[in-house]
Amino acid sequence: MLEGTRIIEVEGLGPGPFAAMWLADMGADVICVHRKGGGVTPGMPERSVLDRGKRSIELDLKDPDDIQTFLALVDTTDGLIEGFRPGVMERLGIGPEACHAINPQLVFGRMTGWGQDSALSETAGHDLNYISLSGALWYASNPGDAPLTPATLVGDIGGGAMYLAAGMLAGLLRAKTSGEGTVVDAAIYDGSAHMMNLLMSIRQAGGFGDTRGQNLLDGPHWSRSYVCADGGYMTVQCLEPKFYAQFLSRMGLSQDDDFKRQFDKRLWPVLTGRLAGIFASQPRAHWAEIFNATDACVAPVLSPTEALHHPMNARGTWVEADGILQAAPAPRFSDQTDWQAPQSPERGQHTTDILAELGRNKD
Template identity: 70%
Template sequence: MLDGVRIIEIEGLGPGPFAAMLLADLGADVIVVHRKGGGVTPGMPERAVLDRGKRSIALDLKAPEDVATILQLVESADGLIEGFRPGVMEKLGLGPEVCLKANTALVFGRMTGWGQDSPLSHTAGHDLNYISMAGGAWYAGEPGEQPMTPPTLVGDIGGGAMYLAVGMLAAIMKARATGTGTVVDAAIYDGTAHMMNLMMTLRQSGGFPTPRGQGLLDGPHWSRTYRCADGGHIGVQCLEPKFYAIFLDILGLGDDPEFLDQFNRDSWPELTARLAAIFSSRPRDDWATTFAGSDACVAPVLSPEEAMAHPMNAARQAWREVDGTLQAAPAPRFSGQAAWLPGAIPTRGQHTDDILADLARRSGARP
């Protein structure tokens, strides 16, 4: 889908590399600039899944000749992605003004937590900090308990990487139509707040009040996980009455008057306790088999390894293991496209010579 689109990615952490991987998965030519002589960030592997399908060049961002090389790369690129604190790229001589002078149609993608211009823009932060301030962590927890720390799917990936990718694509479409590039200011804080609009829509009709545990998705006995006899968990979320009725019938509760009043908030805690006792009586996979193929909206809570081994994955191939590395296939899928094969994960600087040779050829071809 993105054949012919070129993105220059300045090595970073988390959402920036994820957004670039997403674009590479969709067919873009992504050149990641790894730090020359730089070690791997603690906790990260030498060859990261987030670098799959990309080409790698090793450069020193503080060396004038290497900065000049990046500007040469920018000349033929559709976009650039960076995830430093505001002002760092400018200090390196690679800020938007300089890069857009080299390529007026460039889309300059900036990934931060607090945005380029805010009272907190120059302060440190991580996923939980951004989603907490944006309201995204408010409903992440049981009533009366402190909010839990959700996976970085909410902030770094959902509110950050996905919004950066969408912003890049929108701006590239505009640049190709007008010849004029732009700066994409993607802040995890902004994206997380924007994702709250589904809940704000439910709030309009009273379905998602402020108190935790009172909303349609975070309070009912029919919208939560339950611990099973073997320590596994089962996820239940049968919102619509017709699905809730199927859920009750399978459990033999279809005639229980207490359960029939589905939206009575006062009964939710007691009914949650009753269901907890029921689900704790049998193993997770036993329950999964009981509900399999029904519209009761019940599913087992699986680890990534279990998800790969599940029959659902045999059909969709969403999870793959390549050279011993577990990873998920690209999404979404497109009709008429061949089945995806995992892009190779480069070693740091693997394509440096080839990329520099290509730049030399381009430079030699100029009039």
């Protein structure tokens, strides 16, 4: 979908590389500028899944000659992604003003936690910090438990990378029609708060308030996970009465007067305890079979490896290529070809080729 579009990615961590991967998945020519002699970031592999389908050039962005190579690359590109703290790119001489002077149509994407200009913009932080201050973490646990969210998904990826990618796409569309570039200020704090607007719409109708455990999705016995006899888990979220009725039927509880009172908040803790005992009486496979292919809105909690082998993966959502487990691109398009996981490049693998494209070979 993005063939013919070029994106420069300045090597970073987490959300920026993820956004660039997503654009590469959709066909963009993504060139990652890796730090010359920088080595692999601790905890990351030699060839990260996040670099799949990209090309790699090694540059020292403190070296004047390499800065000129970088700016020559800017002149050939449609978009740029960087994830430094505010002001770093400017101090290197490659901030938005310098880049737009060379390429006025450039969409300059900036990924931070707190935004380019805020009370905390110069302060370090991580996923949980951003979403705790934005309000996105507030409902993320059972009543009485400390909030806990899936690692990086709500902040770095959901509120960060995906908002940066959406902003880049919007900027690229405008640049094609207007000839004008823009700067995309993507802050995880902003994006994670924006994702709360679905819950805010429910709040308008009285379904959510500020008291945890008393809301439509964070308190009921029909909206949580339960542990099974073998230590596995089942998720239950049958909000609509017609789906809740199917849940009760499958559990043999249709005639229970207390369970019939689905929205009686006073009963939620008691009914949660009763369901916990029932689910703990049988292994996960038992419950998965009972609820398989029903409208009861109940599903087992699978690990990524288990998801790879589940019948639902006939879609090819999870793939294992060269021993690396990874998820296929999303969303899907009607005219796309079958996807094969591309290799991730070695650091600097395409340096010579890219320099030749720019006419900057030194030999």
